Amino acid sequence: MTTKLISSIQNPFIRQLVQLKDKSRERKKSGTFLIEGEREVSLAFKGNYEIETVLFYPELFSLEQLNNLITLQTNLIEISKEVYEKLAYRDTTEGVLAIAKSKEHIISNLKFNTKNPLILVAEAPEKPGNIGALLRTADAANADAVIIANPKTDLYNPNIIRSSVGCVFTNQIATGTTTEIISFLKSKNINIYAAILQESVAYHTQDYTKPTAIVVGTEATGLSEEWRINATQNIIIPMQGEIDSMNVSVAAGILIFEAKRQRDFK
Template sequence: MIKEISSLQNELIKDIIHLQEKSRARKQKGLFVIEGKREIALALEGGYQIKQLLFCEEIIDQSKIELLAYSKKSLAPEIIKVSTKVYERLAHRKTTEGVIAVAVSKSLLLSDLKFTVNPLVLVAEASEKPGNIGALLRTADAAHIDAVIIANPKTDLYNPNIIRSSVGCVFTNQIAFGSTSEILDLLKKYGIRVFSAALSPQSVAYHNIDYTKPTAFVVGTEATGLDEPWLANATENIIIPMQGKIDSLNVSVSAAILIFEAKRQRKFE
């Protein structure tokens, strides 16, 4: 028998709303919320455990939910039918697909990362805006790089706005969090060269560098750029030459230019 929930006062519904709204709740419980069939499917492909699948029968057929629930050989989630009123309270997207999941968080430790022989890595320092983080993750997925590392994070990865803006690429990339010193130690351990994007007269134009060997691009916030340790420990500080009136690009655009230059040099391997 599939459980049904029609009341907004149901304890599970209250818990889900809390998970959506509070980073502390997500960290304490080790759970987070995913909205949308595509995003849930990507999470399952990425090895995430789904605890509950809530669906609104007025929007999506139960048969499609069951196909999604059992698409991977993992622990079968609890399937729960919710009323339109409950679903509308939980859903954040206008073009909704009628399904929401409660999933188990991953550890996101630097020690969990696995690199290829010739890795290409993106490091984003102190990223705070969910939209920027989501865009960076989409770029990383499109280029199929080895890992995205968030240095000195100011938000948690499972913020619903990050999941939404990344269109599920939170689940398709290897991702880890760490401090500047921890990440620098890791990159040194694996012999990965560091190229820090910096608005400096001493920075080298990005297209004059060879990225065919192990490479990490480091990007900072548009407001403050990168902290000194990244500049001091870089193999080279690099810059994207500007030909207009402004001196910088959105961080996700900058990262995309750098990453795809490296992919071009590597013949998109």
């Protein structure tokens, strides 16, 4: 195993990686992004992401751990503590980072291994923490895909990778406009259940055992009118307290696990 050492934060390559970490524009321009953490890097390998380089700080991440993580072809760079702290995004550090190539998330590329897919759709989620939580929920439910309509942030934002604990790599993900996604779902004969107040029924009264897309919006604005008009059925989670909405990832979890419950006991 051959590695090179970079010890200065003024190194041009390291300065480029800082830009990659901090700026969405740089990620889009280069088609690459930075991953931090052993589990996250491992899941990226497992998710067939092309890993260009792995960087490690040997006092935190041993050669034995490195051998268990990488392939023989992986390009390796040993970095100093100063460089690692400059690149690391999290306070709880593990000593390993990777540079990976972004994937295209075109909706027409979605492939389902079942004739009865279960899909989670989120319209215009803004907060990386919410997007990460949605991806964790989808992974936990083993959903067939996550589709993000009208995305407000890029999927490879470090906050999304962190809050999803790497589930950005374990889910099949697509993005598109609301119109494109509705057209795709209808072309595949997938029932659309939109979580929306208007013309809605209680979520547990519906049958999710057929091809199903669960659609959620933001707490602030909810779903757009286009979903209300095109849904197979609008659904609601009855509220019994003083407030009339809940966090989008919590709502998504309730809805998608009701679909799982029905399918498990079908």
